[in-house]
Amino acid sequence: MPAIPEIEALVIESVRMLAEDFEVEVLKKPNRESLLYGEGGPLDSMALVNLIADVEEAVSEKFGASIALADERAMSAKKSPFRCVASLSEAIAERMPS
Amino acid sequence: MKTIVITGTRKGIGKSLADHYLAEGWQVAGCSRGESSINHANYRHFSLDVSDEVGVVGMARALKGDFGRVDALLNNAGIASMNHALLMPAETVNRILSTNVTGTFLFCREMAKLMRSSKAGRIVNFTTVAHPLNLEGEAIYAASKAAVESLTRILARELADLGTTVNAIGPTPIDTDLIRGVPEEKMNALIQRQAIQRMGEVHDVINAVDFYLRPESNFITGQVLYLGGVT
Numbered sequence: 082m083p084a085i086p087e088i089e090a091l092v093i094e095s096v097r098m099l100a101e102d103f104e105v106e107v108l109k110k111p112n113r114e115s116l117l118y119g120e121g122g123p124l125d126s127m128a129l130v131n132l133i134a135d136v137e138e139a140v141s142e143k144f145g146a147s148i149a150l151a152d153e154r155a156m157s158a159k160k161s162p163f164r165c166v167a168s169l170s171e172a173i174a175e176r177m178p179s
Numbered sequence: 180m181k182t183i184v185i186t187g188t189r190k191g192i193g194k195s196l197a198d199h200y201l202a203e204g205w206q207v208a209g210c211s212r213g214e215s216s217i218n219h220a221n222y223r224h225f226s227l228d229v230s231d232e233v234g235v236v237g238m239a240r241a242l243k244g245d246f247g248r249v250d251a252l253l254n255n256a257g258i259a260s261m262n263h264a265l266l267m268p269a270e271t272v273n274r275i276l277s278t279n280v281t282g283t284f285l286f287c288r289e290m291a292k293l294m295r296s297s298k299a300g301r302i303v304n305f306t307t308v309a310h311p312l313n314l315e316g317e318a319i320y321a322a323s324k325a326a327v328e329s330l331t332r333i334l335a336r337e338l339a340d341l342g343t344t345v346n347a348i349g350p351t352p353i354d355t356d357l358i359r360g361v362p363e364e365k366m367n368a369l370i371q372r373q374a375i376q377r378m379g380e381v382h383d384v385i386n387a388v389d390f391y392l393r394p395e396s397n398f399i400t401g402q403v404l405y406l407g408g409v410t
Contacts, residue, residue, distance in 0.1 A: 127340050134292050138243075147236055 082177045083144055089113050089170040091143055095135045096166060103128045111166055118163040129163055140173060148176040180221070182206040182246045183392075184290055186229050186282065187256030189216050191355035195381040196253055196388065197222065208242055208249075211256070229256045229282030239289035249293040251301040251392055254283045254327075259309075259320040259357050272319050279323035284330060287345070291338055298342030301392050304331045306349040308409040312372055316365070324349075328403050335401030344400035348387045351379040351407035374408020 093111050100108035105123050108115060116122040118129045133150050141147055150172060155162050162172030183200050187193035188209030194216060197207050201219050208223045209215070215224035223245070227234035242249055258278045260271050283304055294300025306328050308314075309321040328347055335345040351373055352358050352366060370376050383406050390396060 131295065134295075138292070141240060147233070 082174070082179060085170060085174055088173050089166060091139050092136060092166050092170050092173070095132060095139050099128065099132045099135060103131070113165075113167045113170070115166045117165055117169065119161055122164065133163070136169070136173070140177075144177065146177055148173065150176065152176075180204065180206045181250040182208060182242070182248065183251040183253065184208045184210075184242070184249055184286070185253045185255055186210055186286055188224070189213055191357065192350070192353065192381055192384055193253075193255040196255060196385065199385050206246060208238070208246075210238065228278075229286060230277040232285055235282075235285040235289050239293060243293055248296050249290045250297060250299070252286055252290040252294075252303070253388060254286050254302070254304045256282055257305055257324075257357070259317065261316045261320070261361055263316060264318050267319060275319050275323050276326075279320075280326045280330070283327050287330070287334055291334075291341070291343055294343045295341050299394065299397065300338070300341065300343030301396075302334070302338075302343060302345040303388050303391050304328075304345070304347040306331075306347045306403060306405075308349050308351050308369075308373070308405055308407065310349070311405060311409055312369065314369065331403065332401045339400060342397070344391070344397060346391045346400060347403045348384060348391070349403060349405040349409070350384050351405075351409065353379040353381060353384070370407075372409070377407075379406050 096108055096111040096115065107123050118124045124132065137148060137150060155172060160168065162168050183205045185193055185197050185207060188197045189211035197209050197217055201207050201221055206221050208225065209217065210225040210227050210229065212226065212228055214226060217224065225238045227238060229235065256278065258275055260275060287302055291300060291302065304327050306324040307321065309317040310324045310328065314321060331345050331347040338345055352369060370378065387404055387406065
């Protein structure tokens with residue numbers, strides 16, 4: 082399984098590319114603390130859907146793993162995994178096959 | 180060169196659609212549970228079950244690698260099994276729902292991701308006149324296609340922001356394997372209920388699909404078009 086910093090780098094790159102496409106100024110230079118979705122997060126629901134699809138695709142291409150991020154666990158979690166770059170990276174790590 | 184994905188290309192309408200779009204200069208990616216029956220430089224075949232998530236995701240990944248994007252999807256693959264409701268085994272029910280509903284959904288989901296970059300994707304789903312005509316003996320087939328119609332209308336809204344249109348076509352009976360087991364008197368009675376009383380032809384389907392795929396049809400989404408004047 083890839084290390085967390087490696088996963089975070091993948092998420093940061095996906096967020097950066099999405100921010101260019103959707104013209105989200107505050108996310109054009111993202112870091113692990115960058116807020117994504119929810120209170121204070123700059124992404125709307127459509128941008129989030131695109132980001133999740135991009136990240137799943139990138140995980141498949143880079144790590145050869147097919148994961149589903151918007152699963153029932155994510156939907157019922159008290160703290161949304163889509164809140165920031167770090168939480169999204171953790172969610173990816175949790176879903177990577179061991 | 181534009182890329183179109185067509186499910187169920189080994190025979191019937193799917194094969195005719197593939198032949199048509201190859202002749203029109205498209206790159207065609209097709210699939211069926213068996214081997215390919217099409218031999219053309221611009222045709223790529225995938226042997227898979229449309230309801231197998233791993234197989235469909237794998238096909239999408241391969242298409243992204245080879246062509247970068249997908250421009251259109253024709254969700255043609257479908258199965259039917261005519262039977263009285265009192266005699267319909269659950270196994271057959273699940274098989275029909277799995278191919279017609281899950282299969283259509285999986286292809287919509289995966290190919291819509293590959294249509295995002297063009298902002299001009301086209302999805303055409305396949306329904307049937309058995310649904311609006313409430314045909315006896317087709318309860319599960321018609322119900323599965325009712326689900327496809329609902330899927331079409333909702334995905335039309337969900338994918339509108341991505342520039343992808345989602346529509347459906349509902350052919351009348353056409354002389355293919357799908358209706359081979361239907362008795363002649365049943366078929367004649369069905370055709371009597373159409374405004375234009377004849378069997379459908381493959382070119383009728385192609386004509387409607389061509390209309391949905393045109394760039395000028397970018398303001399048409401969430402629609403179900405029945406052939407033969409069925410409403």
